[in-house]
Amino acid sequence: MRYTAVVKEMNVLFSGQIMVVSKDAIVIQAIPIGGGMLPQNYTEEEIQNITGVEKAVPILFVTPIGIGGIIQAVPVNFSMGIPVEDWRMILGPTPLKGNIGHFPTNESSNEVVVGPSIADQYNWTVGTNITISNQKLEIAGILDTKLGLLNRCVLMPLKLAQKLYNYPYSVNIITVKPIQGYMQKNLTDSIENQLTYVKALTEDERYDMIEPVLAQVETWNIGLQTVIFLMSLILVMTVTIMSVSERRRDFATLDAMGAPLNYVFRVVIFETSLIGILGGILGIVFGSLAALVLASLYTNIPLAMFFPTFYEIIPPFYMLEIFLAVVFVCCLGGIIPAINATRMRIAEVLRAEY
Amino acid sequence: MQIKTVDLTKTYRLGPSEITAVNKVNFEVNEARFIAIVGPSGSGKSTLLNLVGLNDYPTSGKIFIDDADALLLSSSKRRKIRLFRMGFVFQTFNLLPTLTALENVELPMSLADKPQKEQREKALRLLETVGLGKRLFHRPKELSMGEMQRVAIARALANNPEIIIADEPTGELDSKTAKEIIALLFDINRKEKNAVIVATHDEKIVDVADTIYTIQDGRLRLEG
Numbered sequence: 182m183r184y185t186a187v188v189k190e191m192n193v194l195f196s197g198q199i200m201v202v203s204k205d206a207i208v209i210q211a212i213p214i215g216g217g218m219l220p221q222n223y224t225e226e227e228i229q230n231i232t233g234v235e236k237a238v239p240i241l242f243v244t245p246i247g248i249g250g251i252i253q254a255v256p257v258n259f260s261m262g263i264p265v266e267d268w269r270m271i272l273g274p275t276p277l278k279g280n281i282g283h284f285p286t287n288e289s290s291n292e293v294v295v296g297p298s299i300a301d302q303y304n305w306t307v308g309t310n311i312t313i314s315n316q317k318l319e320i321a322g323i324l325d326t327k328l329g330l331l332n333r334c335v336l337m338p339l340k341l342a343q344k345l346y347n348y349p350y351s352v353n354i355i356t357v358k359p360i361q362g363y364m365q366k367n368l369t370d371s372i373e374n375q376l377t378y379v380k381a382l383t384e385d386e387r388y389d390m391i392e393p394v395l396a397q398v399e400t401w402n403i404g405l406q407t408v409i410f411l412m413s414l415i416l417v418m419t420v421t422i423m424s425v426s427e428r429r430r431d432f433a434t435l436d437a438m439g440a441p442l443n444y445v446f447r448v449v450i451f452e453t454s455l456i457g458i459l460g461g462i463l464g465i466v467f468g469s470l471a472a473l474v475l476a477s478l479y480t481n482i483p484l485a486m487f488f489p490t491f492y493e494i495i496p497p498f499y500m501l502e503i504f505l506a507v508v509f510v511c512c513l514g515g516i517i518p519a520i521n522a523t524r525m526r527i528a529e530v531l532r533a534e535y
Numbered sequence: 536m537q538i539k540t541v542d543l544t545k546t547y548r549l550g551p552s553e554i555t556a557v558n559k560v561n562f563e564v565n566e567a568r569f570i571a572i573v574g575p576s577g578s579g580k581s582t583l584l585n586l587v588g589l590n591d592y593p594t595s596g597k598i599f600i601d602d603a604d605a606l607l608l609s610s611s612k613r614r615k616i617r618l619f620r621m622g623f624v625f626q627t628f629n630l631l632p633t634l635t636a637l638e639n640v641e642l643p644m645s646l647a648d649k650p651q652k653e654q655r656e657k658a659l660r661l662l663e664t665v666g667l668g669k670r671l672f673h674r675p676k677e678l679s680m681g682e683m684q685r686v687a688i689a690r691a692l693a694n695n696p697e698i699i700i701a702d703e704p705t706g707e708l709d710s711k712t713a714k715e716i717i718a719l720l721f722d723i724n725r726k727e728k729n730a731v732i733v734a735t736h737d738e739k740i741v742d743v744a745d746t747i748y749t750i751q752d753g754r755l756r757l758e759g
Binding site: 430431433434435436437438439440441442444526527528531 | 547581582585588591592610611615616617618619621623625627632642643646685687690
């Protein structure tokens with residue numbers, strides 16, 4: 182669920198805009214994966230001249246980026262080149278952290294703005310010099326944002342990005358802001374008719390493209406949850422059956438002493454609930470830690486950086502949900518053994534134990 | 536409490552054959568007597584005690600508790616009789632291993648919803664009576680066999696039962712300890728005025744019993 186939420190969050194950046202990408206590009210929400218590049222000037226001009234277009238902004242989106250010469254196997258850091266005059270159209274009102282620094286104003290400068298997470302990881306501050314693809318850059322500001330994508334992003338003027346990543350006069354996205362009230366669908370049709378090598382996607386179409394993938398992820402999630410649920414149920418049941426069978430004599434003794442009819446049942450359910458409560462707490466603590474360690478190993482982001490956002494990564498509601506599910510599974514798993522425990526025949530059990 | 540059995544029979548199926556563990560037993564307990572049921576292993580002693588103690592149902596015949604047909608009683612009523620009017624002592628003690636001696640004795644009172652304070656006071660007094668005043672907080676595995684059986688006897692007395700049913704109470708004990716346990720049961724019978732039914736093949740119990748029955752192949756016979 183968290184994963185799909187992060188993917189859905191990507192679209193926030195280009196909300197209300199049309200995305201134009203190469204015809205063969207795969208688009209995950211707002212991120213083009215693969216596909217060819219678009220000739221910047223020609224495509225931008227052609228789109229700008231189409232009726233219904235208020236503004237077309239070319240963007241070079243690059244992943245992975247090599248910071249300090251290290252190329253990451255898993256793309257966790259992104260780089261975006263945007264013309265300096267159009268940053269606000271993409272970033273909206275996103276401020277700089279502590280209002281320190283500034284957004285680059287010159288296309289040919291070597292100034293960049295970075296996300297807070299990436300800055301924390303590498304101890305970057307305003308004024309720090311960094312190296313990407315053997316090019317010295319200066320950090321002009323750190324974004325104050327909670328968006329996952331911008332958190333791990335290096336934003337720079339478009340020309341600088343094209344030079345840095347060796348894509349002269351090329352971009353892989355052109356975002357198009359339609360004139361207010363103009364039908365997005367009509368505009369995408371016009372763009373695609375005018376430029377046969379591009380694919381123009383409305384916000385809804387981008388959602389529609391990712392929706393089956395996200396639905397599949399959700400289905401897998403549900404499938405996995407069901408399998409884990411059943412396995413846990415069987416495990417709890419097996420352990421409880423063993424525990425009950427080892428204490429048959431104790432339960433028979435309680436019965437012989439005249440314990441109320443549901444007493445043994447309550448004892449077994451109480452025990453399994455207690456196991457569920459303790460197991461749930463321990464599971465959440467160790468499971469959360471394991472999730473953070475895995476995320477750290479997977480992304481190369483230091484573990485300590487996950488702790489300040491611990492409750493965003495694993496929200497308390499999820500913890501509560503997991504805890505209740507564990508207790509529920511334990512109670513459910515205890516029912517059959519508990520019924521078995523109440524149904525044993527005292528005389529036979531006590532005799533067999535002799 | 537009066538217990539009366541009429542043609543009480545219990546049969547078990549063992550593969551293709553049928554074993555009659557208790558065969559048309561007519562038996563009555565109606566006063567605070569010390570009754571011994573003597574017989575070799577497999578003669579039906581334990582089965583008879585389980586039937587009389589309402590822990591099992593007969594194949595045929597009747598059991599009357601104070602003239603009420605016990606077979607017609609609901610499971611809940613049978614449990615209440617076992618809890619409030621009967622006390623059980625087993626050959627292998629059957630103490631709950633996770634509880635201390637004191638907690639084991641408190642258990643029947645807890646099941647009977649007696650107040651916590653009363654439970655504690657009574658359990659302390661009973662353990663003093665059986666000579667375990669200094670072993671209150673020991674768990675069963677920290678007690679000797681004789682001590683465990685004393686705790687079991689204290690537990691059986693917890694709800695002031697009218698009858699104590701003891702199945703081979705000295706079966707696991709050495710001769711000296713067995714003698715002490717018999718003396719304890721006899722003492723309780725005389726002081727508390729509750730009936731004691733003991734299934735045994737221990738000669739020492741036979742010596743102190745008021746009434747002796749023998750049982751052989753499920754058939755009960757009054758000896759004296």
